[in-house]
Amino acid sequence: MSDLLARIGKDGLRGALQPGYDLAGLTWFRAGGPAELLFQPADEADLALFMERLPADVPVTVIGLGSNLLVREGGIPGVTVRLSARGxxxxxxxxxxxxxxxxxxxxxxxxxxxxxxxxxxxxxxxxxxxxxxxxxxxxxxxxxxxxxxxxxxxxxxxxxxxxxxxxxxxxxxxxxxxxxxxxxxxxxxxxxxxxxxxxxxxxxxxxxxxxxxAAQPIRSRTGGSTFKNPPGHSAWKLIDAAGCRGLTIGGAQVSEMHCNFLINLGEATAYDIERLGETVRARVLASSGVRLEWEIKRFGRFPPAREIAEFLGEG
Ligand SMILES: Cc1cc2nc3c(=O)[nH]c(=O)nc-3n(C[C@H](O)[C@H](O)[C@H](O)COP(=O)(O)OP(=O)(O)OC[C@H]3O[C@@H](n4cnc5c(N)ncnc54)[C@H](O)[C@@H]3O)c2cc1C
Known part of the structure; x- marks a missing residue:
């Protein structure tokens, strides 16, 4: 039993508690690291009981269907809550x-x-x-x-x-x-x-x-629109103008079809995807002066020696 699970205990809880759960398969990108502890409550009352019991120092992260989500390879510390279709x-x-x-x-x-x-x-x-x-x-x-x-x-x-x-x-x-x-x-x-x-x-x-x-790579492993449209601009136009359409880092690529979408070509890591995103931000900043803001939520820790600076430190 993991230390965190031992601290929380299962008594009275009806949902599933799974330590070290690999979250890659729960994200549209099909990349990323584990949850220290995944909790899938049986229903609202079960969730309420769990939260009431949870020691105050344990961080809680919520994930949904993972279509707007990048989980770093270092994993999400504390508890990750995911609501089940049953409850x-x-x-x-x-x-x-x-x-x-x-x-x-x-x-x-x-x-x-x-x-x-x-x-x-x-x-x-x-x-x-x-x-x-x-x-x-x-x-x-x-x-x-x-x-x-x-x-x-x-x-x-x-x-x-x-x-x-x-x-x-x-x-x-x-x-x-x-x-x-x-x-x-x-x-x-x-x-x-x-x-x-x-x-x-x-x-x-x-x-x-x-x-x-017609307009989106909906059958690819992606997180949808990567960046919010800045006031008065389309993110994809800024990315295109910065020469990033098709840009590839490791197994991650800026979609040729819609360049505000990043794609896992098959073997991309969360590190590849986030590094590609920060490279795009740095190039857009250099070419247009606009600082793109991530729409995709990035959760979890960087693995050792794989930190990624915002705008790759160029901003
Ligand atoms: C091909 C593709 C096309 C897309 N097109 C669009 C689009 O047109 N418009 C658009 O708005 N988005 C689009 N998206 C992005 C995404 O589908 C939306 O943002 C969606 O609302 C995310 O829902 P999710 O359940 O996947 O949440 P996740 O990606 O799992 O999580 C997203 C955020 O929601 C929070 N969250 C999830 N569930 C809960 C909960 N129960 N309680 C509290 N917080 C919660 C998470 O903590 C996180 O901050 C697209 C994504 C893809 C892959």
Missing amino acids: FGQVEPEGPNRLRAGAAVPDKRLAEAALAAGLGGFAFYFGIPGGIGGALRMNAGANGGETRQRVVEVRAVDRSGAVRVLSNADMGYAYRHSSAPADLVFTSALFEGEPAPPEEIRAAMEAVTAHRE
């Missing part, structure tokens, strides 16, 4: 024009549930490969829609194990960002749409798919 994977109607979705529900399934309920405004979710927990944290959006337009309230468990309910305003939404406290694990959310004819909703979903197929 957090339900979507149900809750009052007129509203749906409640568990945080492990894939965005795509929320879009399908909205179609079944005759609710418009959710088609953008059809093309986003993450889950609702990640969408709530990232204010995920596409094709003119954003999470903040649909959220009524969010349920969460905080670091002390208390269940909290946050309003849309409490989520503090901005572009690809929520300022809700970082220690919250979102467990479900209530969403609202507008009644719409099914054929209209279906057409909007088909348009989302067509756009993705």
